[in-house]
Amino acid sequence: MKIYRTMSIALRALRRNPMRATLTTLGIIIGIAAVIAMMEIGNGASAAIQKSIVSMGSNMIMIQPGTAASGGVSFGAGSVMTLSPQDCDAILQQCPAVQYVAPIVQARTQVVYGNKNWVPFFIVGSTPAYLSIRNWTELAQGDVFTDKDVRNANKVCLVGNTLARELFEGDSPIGKEIRIKNVSFKIVGVLTVKGANMMGMDQDDIIIAPWTSIKYRVSGTSLGNVNQSSAASTSSTTVNSLKNLYPSSQLSLYPTQSTTQAADTPQPVRFANVDNILTSTSSTQNIPLAIRQVTAVLRERHHIRQEEPDDFSIRDMTEMIKTFTTATSLMTNLLLCVALISLIVGGVGIMNIMLVSVTERTREIGLRMSVGARARDILRQFLVEAIVLCLIGGVLGILLGHGGALLVKYFKHWPVETSLTAIIAAVLVSMSVGLIFGFYPAWKASRLDPIEALRYE
Amino acid sequence: MQLLELKDIWKTYYLGDIDVPVLKGVSFSIEQGEFVALMGTSGSGKSTLMNILGCLDHPTSGEYRLDGQEISGLSSDGRAMLRNSRIGFVFQNFNLLPRTSALDNVMMPLSYSVEHLPERQAKQRSVEMLNLLGLADRMDHEPSQLSGGQQQRVAIARALINKPSILLADEPTGNLDSHTSEDILRLFQQLNQQQGITIILVTHDANIAKHAKRIIRISDGIIEGEIKSDAGGVK
Numbered sequence: 069m070k071i072y073r074t075m076s077i078a079l080r081a082l083r084r085n086p087m088r089a090t091l092t093t094l095g096i097i098i099g100i101a102a103v104i105a106m107m108e109i110g111n112g113a114s115a116a117i118q119k120s121i122v123s124m125g126s127n128m129i130m131i132q133p134g135t136a137a138s139g140g141v142s143f144g145a146g147s148v149m150t151l152s153p154q155d156c157d158a159i160l161q162q163c164p165a166v167q168y169v170a171p172i173v174q175a176r177t178q179v180v181y182g183n184k185n186w187v188p189f190f191i192v193g194s195t196p197a198y199l200s201i202r203n204w205t206e207l208a209q210g211d212v213f214t215d216k217d218v219r220n221a222n223k224v225c226l227v228g229n230t231l232a233r234e235l236f237e238g239d240s241p242i243g244k245e246i247r248i249k250n251v252s253f254k255i256v257g258v259l260t261v262k263g264a265n266m267m268g269m270d271q272d273d274i275i276i277a278p279w280t281s282i283k284y285r286v287s288g289t290s291l292g293n294v295n296q297s298s299a300a301s302t303s304s305t306t307v308n309s310l311k312n313l314y315p316s317s318q319l320s321l322y323p324t325q326s327t328t329q330a331a332d333t334p335q336p337v338r339f340a341n342v343d344n345i346l347t348s349t350s351s352t353q354n355i356p357l358a359i360r361q362v363t364a365v366l367r368e369r370h371h372i373r374q375e376e377p378d379d380f381s382i383r384d385m386t387e388m389i390k391t392f393t394t395a396t397s398l399m400t401n402l403l404l405c406v407a408l409i410s411l412i413v414g415g416v417g418i419m420n421i422m423l424v425s426v427t428e429r430t431r432e433i434g435l436r437m438s439v440g441a442r443a444r445d446i447l448r449q450f451l452v453e454a455i456v457l458c459l460i461g462g463v464l465g466i467l468l469g470h471g472g473a474l475l476v477k478y479f480k481h482w483p484v485e486t487s488l489t490a491i492i493a494a495v496l497v498s499m500s501v502g503l504i505f506g507f508y509p510a511w512k513a514s515r516l517d518p519i520e521a522l523r524y525e
Numbered sequence: 526m527q528l529l530e531l532k533d534i535w536k537t538y539y540l541g542d543i544d545v546p547v548l549k550g551v552s553f554s555i556e557q558g559e560f561v562a563l564m565g566t567s568g569s570g571k572s573t574l575m576n577i578l579g580c581l582d583h584p585t586s587g588e589y590r591l592d593g594q595e596i597s598g599l600s601s602d603g604r605a606m607l608r609n610s611r612i613g614f615v616f617q618n619f620n621l622l623p624r625t626s627a628l629d630n631v632m633m634p635l636s637y638s639v640e641h642l643p644e645r646q647a648k649q650r651s652v653e654m655l656n657l658l659g660l661a662d663r664m665d666h667e668p669s670q671l672s673g674g675q676q677q678r679v680a681i682a683r684a685l686i687n688k689p690s691i692l693l694a695d696e697p698t699g700n701l702d703s704h705t706s707e708d709i710l711r712l713f714q715q716l717n718q719q720q721g722i723t724i725i726l727v728t729h730d731a732n733i734a735k736h737a738k739r740i741i742r743i744s745d746g747i748i749e750g751e752i753k754s755d756a757g758g759v760k
Contacts, residue, residue, distance in 0.1 A: 073636050073644075084624040435620045438581060439634035439683070440609020442602045518581050522620070 078453040088421065093461035095417030096501065099410040100465025100494045101472060103403075107490035108473035110403045112483035114396055121395070126388040127352050128201060129166075129359060131159075131345040131366070134379035149341035150370060150379045153279075156345055158369055163347075163361035165354045170198035171342035173279040175287040177249040181235040188231050189273040191248065193282025194346075201348040202262075210242045210257030213278055221280035225253040228274035229261045251285045253277060283340060352392060355384050411497055414461070415505035422454050422509035433513050434521025447514035454506020455499055462498030466491055527590075528690060528723055529578070530554040534587035536573050547573045548584070549746040555725065557690075560717040562726045562737035570746040572695070575727045579612050579693045580604040592690060609637050613684030613692045617699035619676045621668040621683075628664040631655060631682045638687055654682045658712070674705035681712065685722070692716070692724045698733055710736040 082089045133150040135142050153171050160169040173193035179186050192198065196212050199205045205212070213224045225246075232241045241255045253275075262271040277286075325333075349358045359382050370379055426433070433446055441449075470486070477484040536548040547570045555561055565571040576582040577589060580596055581604075589596045591611060599607065608614075621630050631651040635642055642650065655664055658678045668676055677697060684692055694713065698706035714736060716722045726737055734740045735754055742749040 077636065080625065080629065084622075431620060432622055435616075435622070436633070436637070437605065438579070438608060438614050440605050440607075440637040440687070442605040442637070444602075445605075445637055519576050522581075522616070 074448055074452050075456065077449055078456045081449075081453055082457065085425075088425075089457060092418060092421040093457055093464065095414035096411075096458050096461030096498055097414075097465040097468060099407075099414035100462050100498055101469035102410045103407040103494055103497075104466050104469025104490055105472040105476070106403050106406055107487050108470065108484050109476060109482055110399055111485035111487050111490075112477075114399050115485055116483045117395055117399070118392065121388060121392045122203065122352070125202060125348075126385050126392055127349045127355060128385055129347045129349065129355060129362065130383045131347065131362060132381050132383065133341075133344065134381065148379070149343075151342050151345050153340055153342055155366060155369055156342070158365055159345070159347060159362055162365045163358060165349055165358035165361050166347045167350045168197045168201045169345060169347045170194045170201055171279050172198070172344050172346055173283045173287060174343050175249075175282050177286065179231070179235065179275065180247040181244065184235050186231060186234045188228070188275050189270060190228075191275045191277070191282065191286070193277055193279030193287075195279065198276065198346060201346050204259060204262065206260050208258045208260045209240060210255070213256055218278040218280055221278060221284055223251060223253045223277075223281055223285065224256045225275050225277035225281075226257045226259055227255050227276075228259045228272035230270055230272040231275060232258050248275065248277075249286050251281075253281070279342060280340075283342075352389055355389070359384065407497075411501055415458075415501040418454055418458060418502065419505035419509060422450065422506055423512070425453075426450065426509045426513040429513075430516065430521045430524040433516050434518050434524065437516070437518035438522060443514040446516075447510045450510030450513045451503065451506050454510065455502035458498040458502030458506070459495070462495050465498070466494055469494075527554050528557045528559075528592065530588075530590040531578075532588040532590075534574075534577060534584045534589060536570075536577065536582070537585045547746055548577075550587070551743070551746070551748055552587075553741060553748060553751075555691075555723065558717070558721045558723055560714065560724045560726070560736075560738045562728060562734035562740045563743060564728055564731065564734040564740055565743035565749075566729055569744050571727050571729075571743050574743065575693060575695055575725070578691075578725060579614060580607050605637075606639060609634060610639065610687055611690045613681075613687070613689040615677070615680050615684050615692065615694040615697045617696035619668070619673075619680045619700070621676055621679055623669070624667055626665050626667055627655065627660060627671065627679045627682075628652065630668070630679055631686055634683060634687050651682070651686060654686055655679070658682045672705070673701045674708055677701065677705075677709055678712070681709075681716075685716075690723060692722055693727070694724065695727045696729070697726070698728075698730075706733065 131151065134148050135144060151171070156169045156171045159166055171194060175191040175193070176187065177191065179188055179191075195215060195218050199212060207226070208229070210226075212226065213222070216222075217224050225248075227235075227241055227246075235241070235246065236244070241258055244255050245252045246255060247253070259272065259274070259276070265271050347358065347362065349355055362382060363378065366380055367378065372379060436446060436449075473484045473486075476482050531554065532552050534548050534551045535546065538545045538547060551570075551574060563571050563574060573582070577584050580591070580599075583597050583599075583604075587597070591607070594607075596604070596607070621627075622633065628648070628651055631654055632647050635647045635650070652664065655661060658681060660675060660678055660682065663671060663675055663679075666675075668679070671679065681692075681697075692713075697713075698709055701709060710733065713724050713726065717724050717738075724737075726734070728734050738754055740752040740754060742751070
């Protein structure tokens with residue numbers, strides 16, 4: 069009741085001088101409008117930045133097979149093939165934080181088309197999920213191969229832009245057959261240009277094919293870092309003389325087993341291995357959770373006892389995530405600064421006008437005091453007036469800012485995102501601006517001497 | 526019954542090093558239902574006295590009892606509440622809120638009252654008060670749309686809205702022409718006689734003071750004399 073009456077007194081007082089009230093609020097209106105517009109446009113920009121960073125693969129998790137070690141000599145990550153395609157399926161089914169899983173088989177060999185040849189930087193055997201993980205689902209031409217192609221080990225592939233340029237020189241590669249280490253693959257699609265990755269490697273110098281095709285038809289061995297085209301020329305029957313000073317192929321340090329020896333020492337047959345597994349989460353925040361879940365699933369599947377170390381290692385894009393969070397927080401802080409400055413300016417405007425208003429209404433204050441208003445009644449009246457003024461300004465500012473952001477979106481096609489937090493914050497901030505900057509004038513008004521105030525001309 | 530009683534009231538203003546005594550031991554009392562004029566030339570201390578009577582200011586020394594309550598020791602909030610409930614002010618320059626309807630002007634003191642009348646009742650009471658003062662058709666007018674006499678009537682309605690014990694009028698006719706002044710003074714007499722409202726009229730003009738039943742002359746900070754007048758009746 070008391071609040072209502074104070075509010076109605078404040079509104080009535082503001083209505084007595086609508087022009088001034090409007091001009092006073094203008095500071096707050098512009099301030100809040102700027103904040104809202106900046107927040108919406110900034111959020112849009114931030115979302116766009118986020119999107120582009122995600123497209124670099126910030127929410128990617130790489131699972132690599134473990135390390136082989138022999139008598140204290142370790143051979144580095146990936147020297148033992150411990151990951152299987154079944155692991156992929158298990159991860160996808162049992163880790164809710166993981167969105168996509170793709171097994172990866174790598175090869176490095178020569179690709180031939182007509183009288184041209186090229187050794188692409190990446191020959192990747194995977195599933196269509198690989199493209200989703202890399203945010204590469206849009207193709208320049210053609211279509212992605214399917215999961216059915218993966219099951220059947222079909223000889224189809226996608227080529228990157230660089231490779232297409234090198235081999236086809238402007239012709240459409242779709243439907244053409246290229247030979248990868250003497251196996252012909254039909255090109256079903258051309259990838260869009262992705263450019264260099266963070267390490268400066270050309271990501272468009274790539275062939276993507278079903279992992280089964282690469283595994284069973286091309287690579288044979290799983291060691292992706294070996295140029296297998298040269299390895300192919302050395303047959304297993306050649307004698308290793310150790311005299312070759314510059315070997316182009318990996319040396320086999322030990323004599324190969326004869327068939328009889330192999331039959332005498334049977335090895336447990338392990339079916340298809342993959343070189344590594346690439347997974348992605350739906351958002352960057354989920355990465356630690358996904359890593360925990362994947363670790364648990366793989367340890368269980370690989371029968372690893374509690375005290376034993378993992379036979380695989382998991383990596384995420386920590387550096388990228390850091391960049392991403394820095395960029396976002398920088399953006400937010402910048403916006404906050406702009407918002408604060410404009411609101412302080414608006415607040416000073418409010419204080420200025422409220423001071424003028426107090427001086428101008430000295431007689432009114434004296435009169436109110438003479439009919440029984442206490443100091444705190446006067447304080448409350450002017451405070452509520454300032455807050456109401458700021459609140460109205462805040463609401464108009466929100467509308468104006470939102471409208472401005474929409475206009476920007478409409479005419480400039482900038483990405484814009486409505487932010488509810490910004491709106492709530494704007495209301496709260498405009499109220500507190502009213503409270504803070506309205507307090508001094510209101511306090512001044514309440515300290516007036518009624519006799520002096522009544523006599524004031 | 527003694528409504529208010531002043532005993533040896535002193536008021537001294539301190540202007541830097543110089544003490545300026547304005548009231549030098551004023552004592553008098555006023556009964557319920559009186560119509561008193563405080564008369565004095567400018568600088569005689571009558572405005573200071575009126576401020577003290579109206580609880581706007583407190584005396585430097587002396588006792589002031591209103592309705593048997595000692596005032597000089599009250600806090601500013603206490604005095605504010607007393608002003609709200611016991612005292613109605615009428616000013617020379619009306620002091621109405623600009624761009625505010627007559628009705629809202631009259632209602633204004635009610636929002637500071639302790640009892641807090643609901644909006645509807647407050648409005649009803651204000652309407653009745655304006656009717657009583659003959660402003661039934663001017664309720665929605667703003668002060669700028671009213672004549673001086675009408676403005677002063679609105680101010681009187683505002684002063685009376687909280688049913689005060691005393692109506693303090695400080696040169697209420699100072700800004701009015703003689704004809705309207707006469708009207709207002711007659712209104713005071715009517716209110717005094719018919720409603721039994723105690724009225725203290727502060728003026729420098731003997732012609733106006735003579736409308737009161739009792740005239741207290743003040744000069745140079747002391748009571749100079751007192752005249753009982755029989756002119757207080759409605760003519």
